[in-house]
Each structure stands twice: as structure tokens, then as C-alpha cells.
Amino acid sequence: MAKKSRKNRDVAPPAEGEVGPRQPCPCGSGKRYKACHGAAGGATSPFVARPFEGLAGECDLIALRELVPAATAPLTLADGVTGAGTRVVKLCTLLPAAAPAMVRDSGEVWLGLQVQHHYGDPSRDLAAVLLTALEQAERGESGIVGLTSDPGAGPRLQDVLATPELDVTVHDGFEYWVADVDQAGDDFTAALQQANETIHPTERLTGVEAAYWTNVGTKEHLRWVMPHDEDALLTALARLHAAGKDVLVEDSRFVGMFRAHGLLAPVWDLPVGTGAAALEEPASRFAAELETALAQSADLTPEERSARAGLANRQVTIR
Structure with a gap:
């Protein structure tokens, strides 16, 4: 009898938020998780997924x-x-x-x-x-x-x-x-x-927390680190996306999120020439709408469920 291919064996996928053994270790070492913080004795200290939790900033x-x-x-x-x-x-x-x-x-x-x-x-x-x-x-x-x-x-x-x-x-x-x-x-x-010479122009918005505009030459971005629970934030963002309320300025586009130290940071592409000042009022308005969406407890509509599934797969690079 032929041996079963290892590729065909059923392997349970990692749970949401869990790191798979063959994925890069979140500590940034460049090693696979199973050879670093996922290995017995592979790293002397445990990996902390949200290391700065509890700090006001x-x-x-x-x-x-x-x-x-x-x-x-x-x-x-x-x-x-x-x-x-x-x-x-x-x-x-x-x-x-x-x-x-x-x-x-x-x-x-x-x-x-x-x-x-x-x-x-x-x-x-x-x-x-x-x-x-x-x-x-x-x-x-x-x-x-x-x-x-x-x-x-x-x-x-x-x-x-x-x-x-x-x-x-x-x-x-x-x-x-x-x-x-x-x-x-x-x-x-x-x-x-x-x-x-390596610096891209960057400004911090004054009306909301931890939102940073940057100009990379060919386009501009807003990258906004948010303190909310990931599951709740995805749901709230899906409600706003389905309602068309995640457009900050004309021709801007919500392109996805990246994860860093246990939190999500949504990212918007902006037309060249937007600048940071033009984002102050739209960002404050979006923050208020996001808080309203976070407080909602009703089940998602089919359109909102579809938006949530799409958002969950929109992972972007930090730089």
C-alpha cells in the first residue's frame, strides 16, 4: 500500500489570532514559529502578543x-x-x-x-x-x-x-x-x-488618537492604530463599510489593515495633495461613527457580513 503523502494529511488550521507552526514568529526573529517561540526551549521568554496593553499611550x-x-x-x-x-x-x-x-x-x-x-x-x-x-x-x-x-x-x-x-x-x-x-x-x-533621505513626510492628526498621515510620493496614506478588540473593531468597520461611511475624503479608499503588537491599524489610500489638515474633520467624524457602530449589538445584515469577510482578508504591509 502506498504511503500517504504528508501534503494530503488533514491538519487543523490555527484558530483565529493563533500563530501556525510554519508561519513567521511574531517576535520578528525571522524564524518559523515552531523553531522560535513555538518550540520547547526555542526561546527563553514567552511571546507577549499585546506587550504595551495598559499603557495610556x-x-x-x-x-x-x-x-x-x-x-x-x-x-x-x-x-x-x-x-x-x-x-x-x-x-x-x-x-x-x-x-x-x-x-x-x-x-x-x-x-x-x-x-x-x-x-x-x-x-x-x-x-x-x-x-x-x-x-x-x-x-x-x-x-x-x-x-x-x-x-x-x-x-x-x-x-x-x-x-x-x-x-x-x-x-x-x-x-x-x-x-x-x-x-x-x-x-x-x-x-x-x-x-x-529615507524619511517620508509624516504628520500626526490632532483631533484623534494615533492617526498618522504620510506622503510616500506616488500616493498618500492615513494609518490609524486603534485600541479596540479586534473582533469588535472588524464588526464595526464592516457596518460602516456597508453603509459607505468609511470614505474620509473624495477619492480616498479604505484599503485594509495591518496588525502590530496585538492591535489593528486601518489604512486609507488618499489622493496626492490631500495633506493632513484636510483629514482632521473627516477623521473626527469617522471616530464618532465608529464609536456608534461599536455600541451596536444587532446581528449583521447580509451586506455587513459580506463586508466583514472581505475586511478580514485585507491585510496590508506596514511600510
């Missing part, structure tokens, strides 16, 4: 980590943390040489978000780097602070930061790298210029 934190090129925000340390109340701490999308953290000559501590540590819990990893940098600053030592091994169990950002919303400043370039120095060397100036 969760949505903006995800946006700054995943899609905003150059931005900063001051951080407030929780009582009892080294330097609380005295040390200036700044959150940055990206630091020179993609450093995890830096202690500046001024004594300020800068924490970089766009760093991939691959240890399962970005919140714990970022907290470990921040605490190390704060201790280094207390010793009067400046320089880069890194994380070269799994820090193991320990405080997370939720433990070391106070809870105010992030006061985000989006920058046109990385000049904030040298804002606190009198003169940068030629090599650093060249690196700064090269980094600035």
Missing part, C-alpha cells in the same frame, strides 16, 4: 515603533524608579546607529523604539534597556546602552513609567539627534543626511 507607542520615521516624546518615570522627578527621559523612534538607548553628555536618557530584540516581550526588553541607561546616567557615564541577551523576568514599561498620554512631536528629519550638541563631526553629519 499604547496606540501612539505602537505607531512610533512601527510606522513613524522620526518622532520624540518625553517620558515620566514612575515613583521609585531611578531618576524619577529629576532625570530628563526622552522616547525616540530611532537613535543614531539604531542604538537601543543613549545617555547623552547632558545626562538626558534617550530610549529608542525601533529596535528588534527578539526576546518575546518588547515592553520588558525596553524597560530593561531604560533601567540600565538610568543606572549608567546616575554613575555619570554617557554613551550607548544595549541589550545583548534575554533580560529574563523583570519590570516592564507598565511598571517603570507613569501613565500620562504620550505628547508626541513628529519631526521632519533626525536633527533631534544633534539638537543638544554644539557641533557634530563630519561623519555624523553625513550619516544624518543619509538618514534624512
Whole structure:
């Protein structure tokens, strides 16, 4: 009797939200899940699907980590943390040489978000780097602070930061790298210029949370990280889509969503020339309509069910 092909064996598909064994590991290591956080002993720390949950600025934190090129925000340390109340701490999308953290000559501590540590819990990893940098600053030592091994169990950002919303400043370039120095060397100036050439113009909308307009040259986008439960958000978006209420401005198009750190971020394509200012009123109106749709409990109509099925399959890339 011929052996059954492995390809023909019935394999139960992963449940919604679950990672399949042959899919890329969500930690970003580049390995398959079964060889990383899905393997016994494959990763020393458990993978945390929504690492920034509970932080007041969760949505903006995800946006700054995943899609905003150059931005900063001051951080407030929780009582009892080294330097609380005295040390200036700044959150940055990206630091020179993609450093995890830096202690500046001024004594300020800068924490970089766009760093991939691959240890399962970005919140714990970022907290470990921040605490190390704060201790280094207390010793009067400046320089880069890194994380070269799994820090193991320990405080997370939720433990070391106070809870105010992030006061985000989006920058046109990385000049904030040298804002606190009198003169940068030629090599650093060249690196700064090269980094600035990679930036697409980006602005944060002021009327809603964690919505960012960007111009990539051939088109413009609005990318909006939302805090809602994924299932409830999909249902609400389906109601609005079926009603034709997800068009922000003329000729704009809701193209799909991406997932990042446990939350969904809807994405719109916009006509070139739209700009961020033109989105303020439509985005605020959409946010109000979305809250109304989230509160509805009636069964979906056939049109809404069809819209939901289509939306669930509209996965887009972050960049």
C-alpha cells in the first residue's frame, strides 16, 4: 500500500489570532514559529502578543515603533524608579546607529523604539534597556546602552513609567539627534543626511488618537492604530463599510489593515495633495461613527457580513 503523502494529511488550521507552526514568529526573529517561540526551549521568554496593553499611550507607542520615521516624546518615570522627578527621559523612534538607548553628555536618557530584540516581550526588553541607561546616567557615564541577551523576568514599561498620554512631536528629519550638541563631526553629519533621505513626510492628526498621515510620493496614506478588540473593531468597520461611511475624503479608499503588537491599524489610500489638515474633520467624524457602530449589538445584515469577510482578508504591509 502506498504511503500517504504528508501534503494530503488533514491538519487543523490555527484558530483565529493563533500563530501556525510554519508561519513567521511574531517576535520578528525571522524564524518559523515552531523553531522560535513555538518550540520547547526555542526561546527563553514567552511571546507577549499585546506587550504595551495598559499603557495610556499604547496606540501612539505602537505607531512610533512601527510606522513613524522620526518622532520624540518625553517620558515620566514612575515613583521609585531611578531618576524619577529629576532625570530628563526622552522616547525616540530611532537613535543614531539604531542604538537601543543613549545617555547623552547632558545626562538626558534617550530610549529608542525601533529596535528588534527578539526576546518575546518588547515592553520588558525596553524597560530593561531604560533601567540600565538610568543606572549608567546616575554613575555619570554617557554613551550607548544595549541589550545583548534575554533580560529574563523583570519590570516592564507598565511598571517603570507613569501613565500620562504620550505628547508626541513628529519631526521632519533626525536633527533631534544633534539638537543638544554644539557641533557634530563630519561623519555624523553625513550619516544624518543619509538618514534624512529615507524619511517620508509624516504628520500626526490632532483631533484623534494615533492617526498618522504620510506622503510616500506616488500616493498618500492615513494609518490609524486603534485600541479596540479586534473582533469588535472588524464588526464595526464592516457596518460602516456597508453603509459607505468609511470614505474620509473624495477619492480616498479604505484599503485594509495591518496588525502590530496585538492591535489593528486601518489604512486609507488618499489622493496626492490631500495633506493632513484636510483629514482632521473627516477623521473626527469617522471616530464618532465608529464609536456608534461599536455600541451596536444587532446581528449583521447580509451586506455587513459580506463586508466583514472581505475586511478580514485585507491585510496590508506596514511600510
